[in-house]
Amino acid sequence: MQPTGHLRGDAVRVGGDARQRFYDARGYGRPLDGNEIALSRVEAAHLLFRGDLSGIELGGDAAGVSGGDPVGFERFFVASAAAADRFAVRFLVYSDLRDRGFYLSPAREPWPGGSDAPGDAVDFVAYERGETPDTGKVKYPIRVVGERESVAAAGLAGRTLAVVDEESDITYFAAEGGAVDGATDYEPPADLSGVLLADRVVVWDAPEGLYERGFYGRPLTGRAADVEGALQLSLVEAASLVADGRLALSTSVGDEGGVAGDDAARIVARGREVEGDRFDRRLAVYERLRGADAVPKTGFKFGADFRTYLDVETVEDLPHSEHLVRVVEADHRFSPRELSLDVRLAGGVRKEMVFAVTSVGGGGRGARAADWVRAADVEWVSVDRLTP
Amino acid sequence: MQPTGHLRGDAVRVGGDARQRFYDARGYGRPLDGNEIALSRVEAAHLLFRGDLSGIELGGDAAGVSGGDPVGFERFFVASAAAADRFAVRFLVYSDLRDRGFYLSPAREPWPGGSDAPGDAVDFVAYERGETPDTGKVKYPIRVVGERESVAAAGLAGRTLAVVDEESDITYFAAEGGAVDGATDYEPPADLSGVLLADRVVVWDAPEGLYERGFYGRPLTGRAADVEGALQLSLVEAASLVADGRLALSTSVGDEGGVAGDDAARIVARGREVEGDRFDRRLAVYERLRGADAVPKTGFKFGADFRTYLDVETVEDLPHSEHLVRVVEADHRFSPRELSLDVRLAGGVRKEMVFAVTSVGGGGRGARAADWVRAADVEWVSVDRLTP
Incomplete structure (x- = not known):
């Protein structure tokens, strides 16, 4: 005969030999006085689900159920889904990780995982395989997210996301900090001159190395004599060269509408016309x-x-490109579906998906481009799928 | 010595043997009286670019250039970028398709391609390889789009998109109409009963075929006796079964907040709570x-x-899934970057990317779900990358 639990507040108490049977041997709950333990609702539901508890007495305070006879999994699940935030999705993730052989604790005081949890953004901690709650050896700090919720980009690094989709399937993502670090050895010349044409810049007589070694721009190749050596730069490439004092703008077309000032201001203004604030963030990254x-x-x-x-010697001999970078605002919240799309695509082309969480503050729009671009704050978060 | 052109209004006129040399032999421009032809700015720039025109007289009305000596590619390009809408991106696409061996005409009156163009949403028509403008055998109706523009989803079918990215590289997409047509032979039973739990529905005693043959839901498998046969349905699966009168809702949890009425209204209300209008469109699709x-x-x-x-016999023996479907609003505009992401991913997993352009009108929120769902208007647009 399996034991019965008793719901008290938000925890389920189990007496008898529960401490030895559930906590010591299998890492469920937390010890109370004597041999009694307290289980979180999710833990208790899982023991019911496995048939290791015979029932749970709800007491008189549970929605729609008068105290008395212990209830089984179905009624406990329904009552808990009404009483506890995101109960169904948390239960699904807890079950899945248990099935994969992990011991877990709720990441909140007074549960064993509580002290390890960085704030309220983690739901469970999963311990190293074979480790129990007392060791405190956390492998995954798990944040459970329903497909329709969103997740803040800032502070995501170091977490494991468990996304429960609408069909109750679970996808795990590992988010790590870090940075992109290359070894390309090229300095562009300081005397470039280009013309701003709508949302690109043409350098009519670009030195060969600018494209061949620096991989700036894209050649415009024709047969007319004056096309020889012409390079089209993207706005962001050009803005970067201008901010570094290497590129000057000559004739400009179409900037009669309010764009004035030095070259850096002109090109940044053009970028903002076509992309808004996003241009500033992309330039900073x-x-x-x-x-x-x-x-x-x-x-x-x-x-x-x-x-x-990461390491370009010449354009003829390009290495595989290692990262895909998406630039997001400092207060960006990921939709799990977009995250799934980006990470899946990157995996398919053997690249690492990196998010550049960017806030362009220092100095604002009035300041010199070179200054605010350098003052921008960029946090790198790389996200990959994970099989726990 | 190559001939010289003369800009008159928005066309460049070339005399001498131009008709034979450029129109008859290579499909540039349109014939005027005698041997004279008129070239669009893009066509003229391309002939300059190739060195087949020696220069173009701008006349006195071009921005910043006083009439007189003919100008070369660089100055004609700069002047045209100022005078004509999206000149740079149209030139890049025109050049690319010429390099690939196609003859093209501007898709507007009075050019030869004009009559074939479906409205103003096409920039060029490219003829079948080896065909000239007089034959009118159009292979690709090309819409040129800069990476930062957007494209209406409605009416896209039948067009070829040429997207010019910020580095002037071109990606082609073919958009086709059509529909998804399957051969799955399964009728769900009419006496199902489930419980609405947050954003899913659990059917505690689902008949085996519902999952095994109809591939509805996902089993919840545990060891407790009352979990046997439990199936979790997504909201949209459940709403569809309810609208068809096959599923009734029993105990519901968490719908005290204003959700009332019959089962269909309750489940649709829950869907709208978590997804907004998007739920209606997804249900219709x-x-x-x-x-x-x-x-x-x-x-x-x-x-x-x-x-x-398309054709499910049993879940154990699932075929490859052939399509990815994204549901968009009737007035949705694609950002080229999102389109690129979706289509690239679908290609990587050998599926066809299909957009369901959906307007849920008929009857609106007050009407019975079954009615407005069936009255919805769905246009299918499949999009694939294309190498012309």
């Missing part, structure tokens, strides 16, 4: 990547902002 | 797919709304 000796090129074909090459 | 004997399951892992199986 572009600069940061070039500063780390990586070569950022457009990630358009992958739906990302940039793909990056 | 789900119903349409089931009605076409296809089996829609969540596309979450692919960042889509649904993946579909």
Whole structure:
């Protein structure tokens, strides 16, 4: 005969030999005085689900159920779904990780995992395989997310996301901090001159190395004599070269509408016209990547902002591009579906998906581009699928 | 010595043997009286670019250039970028398709391609390889789109999109109409009963075929006696079964907040709580797919709304899922970057990317779910990458 639990407040108490049977041997709950233990609702539901508890007395305070006879899994599940936040999705993730052989604790005081949890953004901690709650050896700090919730990008690094989709299937993502660090050795010349044409810049007589070694721009190749050596730069490439004092703008077309000032201001203004604030963030990330000796090129074909090459010797001999970078605002919240799309695509093309969580503050719009671009705050978060 | 052109209004006129040399032999421009032809700015720039025109006289009315000496490619390009809408991106696409061996015409009167163009949403028509403008044999009606523009989903079918990214690289997409058409032969029973738990429905005693043959839901498997046979349905699966009169809701949890009425109204209300109007559109598309004997399951892992199986015999022997379906509003505009992401991912997993452009009108919120779901208007647009 399996024991019965008693719901008291938000915990289920089990007496008898529960401490030895559930806590010591299998890492459920937390010890109370004597041999009694307290189980969180999710833990208790899981023991019911496995048939290791015979029932739970709800007491008189549970919705729609008058105290008395112990209830089974179905009624306890229904009552808990009404009483506890995100109960169903937390139960599904807890069960799945138990099935995979992990011991877990609720990541909140006074449960054993409580002290290890970074704030309220973690639901469970899963211990190293074979480890119990007393050891405190946490392998995954798990945040459970329903498919329709969203997750803050800032502070995500170090967490494991368990996303429960609408069909109750679970996808795990590991988020790590870090940075993109390259070894490309190229300095662009300081005397470039280009013309701003709508949302691109053409350098009519670009030195060969700018494309061949620095992988800036894209050649415009024709047969007319004056096309020889012409390079089209993207706005962000050009803005970066201008901010570094290497590129000057000559004739400009179409900027009669309020764009004035020095070259950096003109090109940034054009970028903001076509992309809004996003341009500032992308420029800051572009600069940061070039500063780390990586070569950022457009990630358009992958739906990302940039793909990056870590070590470019020559364009003829390009290495595989290792990262896809998506630039997001500091207060961005991921929709799990978008995260799933980005990470899946990156995996399919053997690249690492990196989010650049960017806030462009320092100085604002009035300041010189070179200054606010360098003052921007960029947090790198790489996200990958995980099989626990 | 190559001939010179003369800009008059928005066209460049070339005399001498131009008709024979450029129109008859290579499909540039349109014939005027005698041997003279008129070239669009893009066509003229391309001939300059190739060195087939020696220069173009701008006349006195071009921005910043006083009439007189003919100008070369660089100055004509800069002047045209100022004078003509999206000149740079249109030039890049025109050049690319010429390099690939196609003859093209501007898709507007009075150019030869004009009469074939469906409205103003097409920039060029590219003729079948080896065909000239007089034959009118159009292979691709090309819409040129800069990476930062957007494209209406409605009416996209039948067009070829040429997206110019910020680095001037071009990605082509073919959009086709069509529908998803399956051969799954399963009728769910009419006496199902489930409980609405947050954003899912649990059927505690589901008949085996519901999952095994209809691929509805996902089993909840435990050891407790009352879990045997429990199936979790997604809200959209449950709403569809309820609208068809096959599923009734018993105990419901957490719908004290304003959800009342019959089962269909309750479940649709819950769907709208968690997804807004999107739920209505997804339900309409789900119903349409089931009605076409296809089996829609969540596309979450692919960042889509649904993946579909055309012919399910049993769940043990599932075929490859052929389509990814994303549901969009009737007035949705694609961002080229999102389109690129979706289509790339679908290609990587050997599925066809299909957009369900959906307007849920008929009857609105007051009407019975079964009625407005069936009255919804769904246009299917499948999009794939194309190498012209």
